[in-house]
Amino acid sequence: xxxxRSSQMTFKLTGNVxxxxxxxxxxxxxxxxxxxxxTGEFLWTVSDEGRTVECLRQNKDGYHLHAQxxxxxxxxAVPGADHxxxxxxxxxxxxxxxxxxxxxxxxxxxxxxxxxxxxxxLRKRPSRQLLARIRxxxxxxxxxxxxxLPFKGKGSLRQRLARDAYLSPFLELPSKENGxxxxxxxxxxxxxxxxxxxxxxxxxxxVVSLDITQDFQIKSxxxxxxxxxxxxxxxxVTERDAILILAGPVSSVRGPFRLYRWKPQHTPTIQRPLxxxxxxxxxxxxxxxxxxxxxxxxxxxxxxxxxNQEGRVNGSSYIADLVTLP
Numbered sequence: 001x002x003x004x005r006s007s008q009m010t011f012k013l014t015g016n017v018x019x020x021x022x023x024x025x026x027x028x029x030x031x032x033x034x035x036x037x038x039t040g041e042f043l044w045t046v047s048d049e050g051r052t053v054e055c056l057r058q059n060k061d062g063y064h065l066h067a068q069x070x071x072x073x074x075x076x077a078v079p080g081a082d083h084x085x086x087x088x089x090x091x092x093x094x095x096x097x098x099x100x101x102x103x104x105x106x107x108x109x110x111x112x113x114x115x116x117x118x119x120x121x122l123r124k125r126p127s128r129q130l131l132a133r134i135r136x137x138x139x140x141x142x143x144x145x146x147x148x149l150p151f152k153g154k155g156s157l158r159q160r161l162a163r164d165a166y167l168s169p170f171l172e173l174p175s176k177e178n179g180x181x182x183x184x185x186x187x188x189x190x191x192x193x194x195x196x197x198x199x200x201x202x203x204x205x206x207v208v209s210l211d212i213t214q215d216f217q218i219k220s221x222x223x224x225x226x227x228x229x230x231x232x233x234x235x236x237v238t239e240r241d242a243i244l245i246l247a248g249p250v251s252s253v254r255g256p257f258r259l260y261r262w263k264p265q266h267t268p269t270i271q272r273p274l275x276x277x278x279x280x281x282x283x284x285x286x287x288x289x290x291x292x293x294x295x296x297x298x299x300x301x302x303x304x305x306x307x308n309q310e311g312r313v314n315g316s317s318y319i320a321d322l323v324t325l326p
Contacts, residue, residue, distance in 0.1 A: 011277050012324040017292075017301060018062030018317055019045070024054055025065075025316035033303040033318065035091040035185070035235065035288040037099075042066065044099060045288070045303070046089035051078070051127075053092070053101065071101075074134060074146045080127030088128040091195075091235060091288070094136070095187030102185040102194065103130040105158055106175035122174060126151045129158060133216065147216035160218050161208065167223065170199040176251050182208075184236030186243050193224075193243060193264065195233030198250045203230045204270055205247070225270045226262060235289050244300075245273060246289050255279065257286050259300075259326075276326045284308055291325065298325045 021029065034048040041058040051071050056063035072081050079085070088104040105128055110121040132148035150156040161167050161180075173179030175198060184195025184207075192210040199206065205228045211219040226233075228247040234257070235246035245260040262273035279286055284304040292299045300323040304312070312319045 009277055009324075009326045011280055013321055014297075014299060014324050015322040017320045017322060019043070019056060019303075019320055020062065020064045020317045021054060021056070022065035022316055024052070024068040026050075029054075030313045030316075030318050031307060031309075032305075033288060033307075034089060034305075036290045036301065036303060037092050037094050038290050038292055038301065039094050043290075043301075044092055044094070046092045046101065048088050048090055048104070049086045051081070051084070051087050053089070053099070071130075071132075075130070075132055075148050077151075078127065078130065078148075079151050080125060085125050085127040087130050088125075089130070090183045091185035093185050093187045093238065095238075096189060098133040098135050098187075100133045100185060100187050100192070101130060102182055103128045104175065104182050105129045105131075106181040107172060107179055109174040109177070122172070129156065131157055149216065149218065155217060157210075157218065160221055164221070164223055166201050166206070167199070167208075173199070178250055181232075181250075184233045184245070186236035186238045188238060191264075193236055195236040195245065197232040197234060197248075200230070200232060200250060201225065204228075205231065205233050207233065207236075207264070209264070209266065222266055223268075224264065224266070225268075226260075227270050227272045228258070228260065229275075231256070231258065234287065237289055237291060239291060244276075244289070244291075246286060248285065254283070254285070255281050259289075261326075277323075284312075292322065299323060300325050 032049040036045040057066040110119040112119040134146040175181035181197040183197040194208040207224040209222040231247035234248040237244040248257040257279040260273040287305040
């Protein structure tokens with residue numbers, strides 16, 4: 001197997017951006033930001049805890065809360081509302097006038113009673129199995145009608161992928177044990193790309209490419225293979241005719257985390273994207289990224305899993321990083 005191509009540059013932190021969640025801020029939300037996308041003066045973010053999506057609006061200090069939307073009010077019959085089960089939203093994107101949202105679709109192992117034990121029980125929560133789009137009005141923070149794939153059974157994503165020879169063996173495994181786990185979403189006019197944290201197939205990362213009909217049904221699926229040096233996909237971001245891939249470990253170890261640029265080819269052969277940069281090792285793990293156009297500069301806005309509570313979270317605010325985009 002050929003080595004990955006690389007034009008790796010030095011990681012360069014260029015500044016910070018204040019995200020003020022105002023009345024929507026909770027300790028759980030600020031500690032679990034998982035995906036974000038920028039459009040005009042608006043920034044949309046999701047958390048992998050809870051059942052909401054937040055829209056922030058730009059001002060001179062950064063971004064401040066414009067609106068918080070309860071997804072149970074927008075999408076019909078989302079499972080788990082009676083128990084307030086989290087949707088485990090991992091990624092968000094905007095395409096063709098819609099806000100797209102994707103949950104992990106994963107299985108997880110139940111928490112053990114003691115730190116030195118494992119629990120054999122697996123949690124199966126249909127609330128995690130959300131793939132939906134919400135029509136935006138006026139290219140901004142107003143929203144209208146929504147559509148979602150079925151959460152289980154006929155027409156659902158997991159049911160469709162149960163036919164896939166590569167992915168079907170992993171659908172019932174826990175996410176951090178090389179089980180099926182979506183963490184990236186990138187939408188184009190022609191395809192919806194879902195980046196998988198797991199499984200790795202023979203150490204190769206997997207992207208599921210979907211064709212979605214106008215009435216929001218899966219028309220076709222294709223499994224694509226991307227060599228990320230043994231890492232899984234932690235986020236996808238559309239960049240013109242390419243996709244940026246944030247890559248990291250399948251398990252919960254600290255790193256490494258790397259950024260790649262990939263021009264998707266719908267082929268069964270293994271694809272090798274261009275490696276751009278590596279994050280320095282830290283207790284914070286890059287979790288969500290989006291492109292920020294700032295005059296003549298294009299930068300990445302980055303939020304982290306396990307954020308530094310002293311330096312990054314302050315009251316209702318979260319301090320996101322800006323990183324130079326190669």
